[in-house]
Amino acid sequence: MYSLDDQEYGMVELMGNWKRTHMCGVLNLAHIGQEVTLMGWVHRRRDLGGLIFIDLRDRSGIVQVVFNKERCGEEVFQKAEAVRSEYVLAVKGAVVKRDPDTVNPKIPTGEIEVVASQLKILSVSNTPPFSLEDDINVSESVRLKYRYLDLRRAEMQRNIILRHRITKWVRDFLDSKGFYEIETPMLTRSTPEGARDYLVPSRLHPGKFYALPQSPQLFKQLLMLSGFDRYFQIARCFRDEDLRADRQPEFTQIDIEMSFVDVDDVIALNEEMLADIFKKALGIELSLPLPRLTYKEAMERYGTDKPDTRFGLELKDVTDLVRDCEFKVFSGAVASGGSVRAINAKGCAVKFSRREIDSLVDFVKNYGAKGLAWIAVEHDGLKSPITKFFTEQQLSSILQRLEAEPGDLLLFVADKDDVVFQALGQLRLELGRRLNLMDKSKYNLVWVTEFPLLEYDEEEKRFVAKHHPFTAPMDEDIQYLDTDPARVRSKAYDIVLNGVEIGGGSIRIHTTEMQEKMLNVLGFSKEKAWQRFGFLLEAFKYGAPPHGGIAYGLDRLVMMLAGRDTIRDVIAFPKMQNASDPLTDAPSEVEPKQLKEVHIRVDA
């Protein structure tokens, strides 16, 4: 790599009165004979001596520009010789048909080229640190440091443009259904429960802080109280938690709320919207209504509340068959209130070596399982370290339950339910990956409904909201709120695409009494509840309509539709795993004066 010098800067010319007439990628046979003025970046230059080809690129695509000494003159040709990658050029020339044997079928403009007559170098460029191709193999930190270059790549431009289209379709669809787009505050109040807040110190109120919103949840509920009836917002949200491939500290929700609806109304509207998006983005006709699973069913069959339904390998419960067996790992787990469940990995007894089976054992240990028992069903009998603990009768009923056939590998986990589900759920995905069962051309959407309202938090020694504290319980379960909170199901629902949760929502509580009760179950005294959520409890006293809604992770939705495996590829300027931005070098230290103004002392 070399750096720009004075001589190169000296080549730069002003655009003057030149006007761009066409984008590069749109030119075709219909433009033959036209004089055009193009402006764009040098994608690649091929210098054949007396003939120079330059692939000129803008967001519409690439077109080949030819510099021929006899056609453009010595002076222009010399400029073309000095051109390098990523220089910004303005070219005047004529569109001509290419000779049949020089047509390039790989690009849309391959049947024509532009014979240059004039050239202005509008900007020079350092050698880029990586090549701006689609199939680059560069570390992500380099890409992020030079994100503006990374974003020049056609692949990234497609992602960002798709994102634009999807938000536009969503706006159009919701507008057509009578929704209003309304903005809510970014500087808001920190609330307990949920993720860690990003805090903003207040200059005017020493010692006090705003929080950036984790979602517009309470504001959209208040908008329902205000009678707007149907609201949506493409809303930026902030959560100060550790990052993942599908999690960024700031992300975007398609936030929707409706009045006078119950679960089925919200689901029906959203299915229509999803069908619209899938049709436009992928040309896929969704068949409606979409399948639904209850939370319980999802957990028992897939070991997760966001099942990838593109393949089988479902979990089977064998607890009742092994309750009294001699294998203490199984019977002990049952005795202490857990379960024993299994996956039949079809055909894997022959496909997997002993070493591969051992690696599965190690795999489940990552998820809290103490081990993974297995039985290989071979043509000449069973091979397994554990069969000796079982009677013939027990073995045959297990084989029958798992529909085992010769060649199958049976994999068992015994533990508390949540460990069993997590270990086998993850094992199922791992098997799906290893056996190549995840068909990339499939888009399996499924609703998961009837989530538990609450779950017990061992650390805090209390119940916490599974969805959020404003979610309504199912009508028929309200009676258990006091007596058996763990049993209460909620009017919450998630929409899952190929094992990725792309959205979720609920019908909300809309009475002061129920909201107080909910907060009470969560451990807030009436006094504390009013202190933290008083504005909401008060608002419910002025005529609150029944209401509910949903929020999509726009980044995840776009990621899935773009076929990417990280949301960083559909966000123009994302952050790295440590939540920093290598481009701007945020976060950064600030001047002592700034700290003083907001009454902050730093002890780090």
Add this chain to the structure above:
RNA sequence: GGCCCGGUAGUUCAGCUGGUUAGAACGCUAGCCUGUCACGCUAGAGGUCGAGGGUUCAAGUCCCUUCCGGGUCGCCA
């Protein structure tokens, strides 16, 4: 915070049980080249091997510490 993988040229990587002057490809520079499109040919430049310490006659290679990147678990109502 735990675990796993990685850090060697601008980029992506190779570099065995420690042993001469650390290599390759692409990119870059220069020259030649009028139909290329991943142009070609010839020549060349480019490295504190992430950092610090240790073992050794000798460290890219072994040990310790630390920093950085990616994944993952915890976490993410």
